[in-house]
Amino acid sequence: MTTCALTDCWTMTRRELAHWARQPGQLLVALVFPVMLLLMFGYLIGGGRGVHGHYVDYLVPGMLALTMAFGLEGTMLAVTQDLTKGVIDRFRSLPMADGAVLVGRSAADMLQSAAALALTAAVAYALGWRAHGGPGAFLAAAGLLLLFRFAMLWTGIHLALVAGRPEMVQAVQILVWPVGFLSNAIAARESMPQWLGTVVQWSPLSQTATAVRDLLGSPGGEPGHIWPAVLWPLALLAVFFPLAVRRFARLGR
């Protein structure tokens, strides 16, 4: 039973990999998008409101966290598109594990996000961004970012299952921007009105960005932010993972 569940998840992950092989363009866009954001904010818009120290050093961890948050809409779009296709009926009429379709999606999205992180970090390095702290701190930072992405992913899957149709994703795509910017990703909290700063401080995205800055010795890091950056995503996962799996299993009821 369990081995079947694992092979089912692997089969569904392979399906997503085969899609990439068929249409590498989509994957490429997903990888280049965060690099574009980084260049836009680093050079076009730039400035770094309220930031002490090098803006690029401040921006890169924030940008990486923002990229993870924006992954939500990509996941959501992919799931809603899958739901409208006939193939979902075939999957649901097969004796496969309940969550395998969703796990396949999440495995592929995690791979894509890890690649996007690596590419963005490499470009940032070329732009002069330096991570301080040892390889352990670097890996911990990457782990926190991917954990955050994982939480956004299952949030996205659940929202997609609730929304049902790709058209509904547009509303979320519009909302993702202000919600994403309602954080310390690109501007320091100190530059904002106090009430806004308070909201921003509580955003899960801010927690992850601050923890990553702290780990990498970037400006804007505050010690003691590691736990919130672990607990926030875990809390989101505890809510949305079971909800999403349950909702998928109950499609058609």
Place this chain on the structure above:
Amino acid sequence: MTEAVITVEDAHKTYGTRPALNGLHLHVGRGTVHAVLGPNGAGKTTLVRILSTLLRPDGGRIEVAGHDVTTQPRAVRRRIGLLGQYAALDEQLDGRQNLEMFGRLHHLGARHARVRAAELLERFDLTGTGRTPVARYSGGMRRRLDLAASLITDPEVLFLDEPTTGLDPRGRAEVWSAVRSLAGAGTTVLLTTQYLEEADLLADRIAFVDHGRVVAGGTPDELKTLTGGDRIDIVLRDAGLLGAAVALLPLPGTSVDADRRLLSIPVTDRTAALPAAVRALEQAGIEAEDIALRRPTLDEVFLHLTGPDGRTAGVAA
């Protein structure tokens, strides 16, 4: 009847306030082809989706291959194949990739899945498609691959939801011959259709469904006798005399088609009725172009059962 492989008792399903199934009963014997016939919105697709575990019924006892669809969906899924109304395929992948993926999800193992995919591609004449993604397949090819995908494990029960809707005559003939060969090999087939011809051609038994319940069921021959058995079709030379002819042969259920100058009369005693009709027309001097004795078509049964305004007449199954 032989052992029932599909048992549906008092199935209910409501979408919002609109009932899709309203106390539907159906028994399908092992190794038979059973057609579920009905107009759009009769509940045919809802029935197939419930039987194939895609949709949960609101009530009723529904078993497929000895397992309850609500409490043991996985056991049901292991034993069924489903060909839905729309292609249930991954459009971005090619035929082989699709079949291998579905084979793995049936837990055939990588090797077995590969062999089975190759077999099915061969059997459905799809070996030439190579790496072409399904998105670029023609309608007929897509249908064949979809059918192949629903046969990966040689299912005990195969559900076909309007399998030939939208296909050209050649594609339709291909599906028909596939259904026949499956039925010949002992697969139980439940197919829904709007085409009476298709039901007549393929099915051992037919269930007429309207407004979420079976309004009549039986073999095609049994159903045809429901409208009163045989009919005499008389084509007159002069359409103006149709009224006179009807007055001459006053039998209930007579229908008149003025455009075709056709009079269609249901008869119970075929050997006596034909000469009697010929004599009566001769004596009245009404000239007939053609007189034929025939069995009713399922179209007539269907109209008879659903009534002229599309409402179900009071006929019990």
